[in-house]
Amino acid sequence: MRITCKVTIKAVAIFLAILFLIKHSFHNWSFEHFAGKLHENNEERKNQSTCILPKLNPYDAQVLPFLSPSWNPLKKCKVSTKMHTELKDGVLKQLINSTSTCFYRCLYRNAEDRYAAGEWFLMQSNKSYREECDFIEIHCCTFVRTTFRYIHSQVHKPKLKHFQAEDISHPSVLIFLLDSVSSSTATRSASKTIKVLRENFEAVQFHYHNKVGLNSRPNAFAIFAGVRTAFLDADRFLEKSVPELIDSCRKGLNREETITFDFINNNYATLITEDWVGAFSWPDCVGYGFAPTDHYTSPLIIRSTSGRHKTVFDNYFYYGRCKETFHRVVNYAGKFLKVYENIAKFAVVWLSHPAHNTINGVYRIDEFLANFFHDNMKLLEGSFVFFMSDHGLRLGAVRSTQVGYLEDNNPLLIVAVPKYLRRNAQLMHNLQLNSQTHTSHYDIFGTLYDIIHTAQETQFQEWNMKDFRNELGETRGSFRTRSLLRPIMLNRTCDEMEIPDEFCLCKRGFQAVSKHSEVVKMAARHLLEFINNRIKRFGLQTSCSILSLSNVSVLAGDNKIFVAEKSEGGGRLRLVIITTPGNAKIEAEMRKNYSQYNIISTSVSNFKLVIVKFV
Structure with a gap:
C-alpha cells in the first residue's frame, strides 16, 4: 500500500x-x-441524584505554561492602504487624492452561505452616490493593476417596515458570543471587558455553565431552538438516546421552534453578524436556509474571505488597514445599535476567529471589546446582554490537560439586564443565586423565551419560578430548560439536564x-x-x-x-x-x-x- x-x-x-x-x-x-x-x-x-461542581482556578499550574498575554499577530502592523473612497452618513464618494479609476457595486444578503452582487458603476471624483444596500464593494485600479479593494458598510433601515418601539415590555436582546472561550479563559484574558460589564451594566458571571454538545452546531441548536441534536448514551438514557432532531445537518432549523423568529414576528429589528461560516451551516449544512434577519453580514464576510480575490482583500481591506474580520463585524453591529436606537432589537454577534484555535486569542481583543461595550453603554440601556461562548477551547496542547478538558465543558456566560430592571431586587437576587448553580445552553433558550413571551405578562416585574412545559412541551420545556432570570432552586445533575457524561461539569x-x-x-x-x-x-x-x-x-x-x-x-x-x-x-x-x-x-x-x- x-x-x-x-x-x-x-x-x-x-x-x-x-x-x-x-x-x-x-x-x-x-x-x-x-x-x-x-x-x-x-x-x-457520586450518586446520580447529586451534582458536585468543581472549583476551577483560571490560573491553575496546568494552564500557565500555555499563556501568552502579549500574543497579537497585528502587534507590529502599520497601515499601508491609502483610502481611495469613503462612505459617510450614507454618502459614497471618491476621495480627491485618488488618481485611480474606481468602480462600486452593492452586495446583498442572499442566504447563510452566499450573497448576491449588483452591477458595477464607474465613480467620478466630483460626484456623490447614495445606495440602499448595507455593503458596497469598491475596486480601484490603474490600467490592469489593482490599487484599492474595499467593502464599505452601512446599516440601511427599511423605509416601509414597521418596527416595535423599545420599551419596558419590549426590551432588546444582544447575544455577543466568542467562540471557544471558557469561563476561566475570559477571567484570564478579558478582564477589561468584564470590568466594563460589571461596573457599567451590573452584569453577573455564571461560573458553572455547561456546554451540551461537542462543538458549535449542537450548542447553537440548544441556544436558539432548545433542541438536542446530539446522541445520548443508550444505556443511560433508554428512551432519549436519539437526537430530537434527526439529520439536523440536512434539515436545518425548524422555523416554529427557533427563537430568532419569535423576535422577528414581534417586529423587532434583527441582526446576525458572524466573522466566519455560520454556526448552523458549518461544515456544509443547512441552518436557517436563508438570511432570516433584517441585517446579515454574509455578503461582507463571504466576499472578503473566500474566492479568488481573498488575497487582494487581505492586502487592502484587512491587513493593509491593520484590521481583522472581528473588527469589521463588531463595528457593523455598533452601527446597527445606533441606527435602531429606541427600537426593540434582537442582535447576535458571533466571533469565531479570535479564539477558536488558541487560548491566547482573547487577550488581543479585550480592549477592543471593552471599548465596544463602553461606547454603546447608552444604546444598550434597554437591552438584555448575553456575553457568552458556545464551548471552551477544543484544540491545542492545553486541551490535553485535565484543566483544559474541564474548561472546554465550561463556556463563558455573563448576563446583564436592562438598566430599568437593575433595581428589581428579586430579579438581581435570582441572577446572583443562579450564577452559582449548574446551568446549560438550554437555559439560554428558556431565558430568551421568557423575555419575548412570559415576562411580558407581569411587565417584567415578577420573577417567580416558571415551568415551561405548557408552552414548550414535555421535551423542550422539561426540567433541563429554566430561565436564568427566575429561581432555578436545585443544582441539577447532568442526567436531568440531558448533558452527555463526557461534557458534564459535575465531579465524577x-x-x-x-x-x-x-x-x-x-x-x-x-x-x-x-x-x-x-x-x-x-x-x-x-x-x-x-x-x-x-x-x-x-x-x-x-x-x-x-x-x-x-x-x-x-x-x-x-x-x-x-x-x-x-x-x-x-x-x-x-x-x-x-x-x-x-x-x-x-x-x-x-x-x-x-x-x-x-x-
Whole structure:
C-alpha cells in the first residue's frame, strides 16, 4: 500500500465522516478480562441524584505554561492602504487624492452561505452616490493593476417596515458570543471587558455553565431552538438516546421552534453578524436556509474571505488597514445599535476567529471589546446582554490537560439586564443565586423565551419560578430548560439536564492511573481496534489508512492518564490515544458493566484535527 502525506479537504471530510459513524453507530465494543484490573483505590462514584461542581482556578499550574498575554499577530502592523473612497452618513464618494479609476457595486444578503452582487458603476471624483444596500464593494485600479479593494458598510433601515418601539415590555436582546472561550479563559484574558460589564451594566458571571454538545452546531441548536441534536448514551438514557432532531445537518432549523423568529414576528429589528461560516451551516449544512434577519453580514464576510480575490482583500481591506474580520463585524453591529436606537432589537454577534484555535486569542481583543461595550453603554440601556461562548477551547496542547478538558465543558456566560430592571431586587437576587448553580445552553433558550413571551405578562416585574412545559412541551420545556432570570432552586445533575457524561461539569470521582499500567495499555489497544473496525465496517479502508497506536496522551501530568471511576457494578475510564499515521488525538470513555467494559461510542471524539494519511 502506498502512503502519501498530502492533506486535502477530502481528507478532512472523510476523517470527520469516520468520527461521525463511530459516534452514532451505537455499537458497544466489549472486551473481556478488563474489569478486575481497575485501580483498587478508586473513589465510589457520586450518586446520580447529586451534582458536585468543581472549583476551577483560571490560573491553575496546568494552564500557565500555555499563556501568552502579549500574543497579537497585528502587534507590529502599520497601515499601508491609502483610502481611495469613503462612505459617510450614507454618502459614497471618491476621495480627491485618488488618481485611480474606481468602480462600486452593492452586495446583498442572499442566504447563510452566499450573497448576491449588483452591477458595477464607474465613480467620478466630483460626484456623490447614495445606495440602499448595507455593503458596497469598491475596486480601484490603474490600467490592469489593482490599487484599492474595499467593502464599505452601512446599516440601511427599511423605509416601509414597521418596527416595535423599545420599551419596558419590549426590551432588546444582544447575544455577543466568542467562540471557544471558557469561563476561566475570559477571567484570564478579558478582564477589561468584564470590568466594563460589571461596573457599567451590573452584569453577573455564571461560573458553572455547561456546554451540551461537542462543538458549535449542537450548542447553537440548544441556544436558539432548545433542541438536542446530539446522541445520548443508550444505556443511560433508554428512551432519549436519539437526537430530537434527526439529520439536523440536512434539515436545518425548524422555523416554529427557533427563537430568532419569535423576535422577528414581534417586529423587532434583527441582526446576525458572524466573522466566519455560520454556526448552523458549518461544515456544509443547512441552518436557517436563508438570511432570516433584517441585517446579515454574509455578503461582507463571504466576499472578503473566500474566492479568488481573498488575497487582494487581505492586502487592502484587512491587513493593509491593520484590521481583522472581528473588527469589521463588531463595528457593523455598533452601527446597527445606533441606527435602531429606541427600537426593540434582537442582535447576535458571533466571533469565531479570535479564539477558536488558541487560548491566547482573547487577550488581543479585550480592549477592543471593552471599548465596544463602553461606547454603546447608552444604546444598550434597554437591552438584555448575553456575553457568552458556545464551548471552551477544543484544540491545542492545553486541551490535553485535565484543566483544559474541564474548561472546554465550561463556556463563558455573563448576563446583564436592562438598566430599568437593575433595581428589581428579586430579579438581581435570582441572577446572583443562579450564577452559582449548574446551568446549560438550554437555559439560554428558556431565558430568551421568557423575555419575548412570559415576562411580558407581569411587565417584567415578577420573577417567580416558571415551568415551561405548557408552552414548550414535555421535551423542550422539561426540567433541563429554566430561565436564568427566575429561581432555578436545585443544582441539577447532568442526567436531568440531558448533558452527555463526557461534557458534564459535575465531579465524577475520577482518579489518576499511570499511562504505563496494563489496564491503560489494554484499554488503548481496544479503543484502537474499535476505530479500525469502524473503518473496515463502513468500507473506508480504500480511502483511509488503518491506524496504529503511537502513544497514550497524558492529561493529568506525571505520566498519569485520565483515570478510572467506580460505581455499583460498573465504572468508567476516560482515555485519549494518539494514532499514526496522522498524529490524531482520539478521546473516548469506557464503561465497566460487571465483568466487561464497553466503549461508549457517543463519547468518541477527535479534538486535534490532524488528518490520517491517504493512499
